[in-house]
Amino acid sequence: MTTVFWDSRGMILLNILPKGESLNADPYCETLDRLRHTVRPKRPELLRSGIFLQHDNEPPPPHTHTSKRTMEWLERYRWDIIPHPAHSPDLASSGFHLFGPLKSHLGGKKFEDEDELIGEVRDWFSKLDANFFTQGIYSLLPRRHKCIALHGDYIEK
Template identity: 35%
Template sequence: MEYRHKTSPSPRKFKVVASARKVLFIVFWDMEGVVHMEFLEQGQTENSDRYISTLRALKLRRVRRDKDSILQHDNARPHTSRQTQDALRQLELTTLPHPAYSPDLAPPPDYYLFFQLKKYMRGHNYDNYEEVIADVRRWCHGQSSEFFTDSGRLLVKRRRLCVHHEGDYVEK
């Protein structure tokens, strides 16, 4: 029990945490479109074991059979753990290094794709988890190849700019 004066306002009641209703969406794509997507069940988080199983599924799909593929991901712990790095070597998947503490190199494709997806989903109401997943899948598959090409071009442009500035911080 908490002591309060009679004139003190009532304590605020906490609402349900918004993140409890979020869906974790993992997607790999290239300049042609979506290569692989997964949705984690509510309450699950991404860890090294989970990420490695995703990489194995991606490798089984052989990304794009006729092209060499390079993965670009950020420095999140599941991506940089020794266990993940060993799995990447074993699966013969090449990664594009992402320097630590480089907000200027935050993957533009991530920003581009997720910004557009959030913009699309704004104002939609879903009754359950399956409806969210179905709508996200529908939206991803409905994007043109130009959408993904533009995303890839942003990444190339940003990387070149960083190299041109010899690694110094790059403003927009």
Template identity: 45%
Template sequence: MVRRWVRDFKNGRTDVHDEARAGRPSVSDETIAKVEAAMLEDRRTTVRELCEKIPEVSKTTIDKILTEHLGYSKVCARWVPKMLTADHKRQRVEAAQEFLAFHGTTEEEFLDLIVTGDETWVHYTTPETKEQSKQWKHPSSPRAKKFKQILSAGKIMATVFWDRKGVLLCEFMPRGTTINADRYCETLNKLRRAIQNKRRGILTKGVRFHHDNARPHTANRTTALIERFGWEMVSHPPYSPDLAPSDFHLFPELKKNLGGTQFQTDEEVQNAVVSFLHGQAAEFYDSGLKKWVPRMQKCIQRNGDYVEK
């Protein structure tokens, strides 16, 4: 055998793999179709259960058919905020089309004028993510343990407004108070002053303002104030956190940064939030708004369904 390989390579052969041979395939098309049909009857079925339904095929062969021949993989269901109706999907597509129409005509200038923001709860204790708990392990060392943690009862609400250059306004709700139209209008007045001081010229060019459809955001008084400011609204469809930059970019990174940290007072939480927000470079915020464009495109491609990434 060694002599044969030496002779073949001297004659110009370069591939060490066996050449394809004619003959009966190891798995027939009929068997593949049978396995797929049984799997499609119940997508939650296991390989062992498929083996019981098709006893003439081994468990290893069924697994090979599903993964190699058919290209299937078993994944968990993804959590979504709401079961979208046809009307919800239509609104999402229309909002995405409107956004892309503006973006396509004015290009980078459109993102330069966007100001977006939202509220989020920040807890005294935020569990670290599964990714954060990963560590290197030697085969002989015991596996690390991670105890179940839940979000702490102690929490404060942070309101953050930002654009592609950085944070414009960050404020925290006093304990015992709730966000209503009056309170939100006070925040918007502060935001306008912050834009005037930090982003000279944007108010003259015209702010494109974005927030979600929370009740204080859509109240008549809030709408009237925004109209008086002369700000143009960026449409946001209902039940769409996947299309809000604060929800898909800023707040997840904030919670990830705070993961595994314990705070004792509101002041400690506030300092940590402010430190994170002001510690990020402009590229961090710029990338958050740039992610918005492909998300809107995917929303249209998926006919209004939720966008994963």
């Protein structure tokens, strides 16, 4: 399970849960705390201007992203959630912009163990330039407009 936080300037936090661990509200809020502490020195202007998160539309059980604890955490720090229609994978920017190219990069490679795979994933993300992330953010709005024009239908079939 990988949780990715990024913006138009690049990767902010990549959190990979150890094999066998599942994501629920407690570790998710711990990840949000890590994110908050990562943002503070790297991009303090974000904490002043507000943070908007876009969750994917398939929250891990038991609804980590919408749990009472998570919602209280988000309210405490005044972070907002960008609404994401159910069953709209083509509107999850990490899904269409990050994980597709990552999957292509990893395709056909063999890894000795989980640590080697995680190292390769971290290395791949670290080599992406800022333009890659900017394109991902800027492609989101036209995708949303197209989804609205199609009355909520999928953009990519």
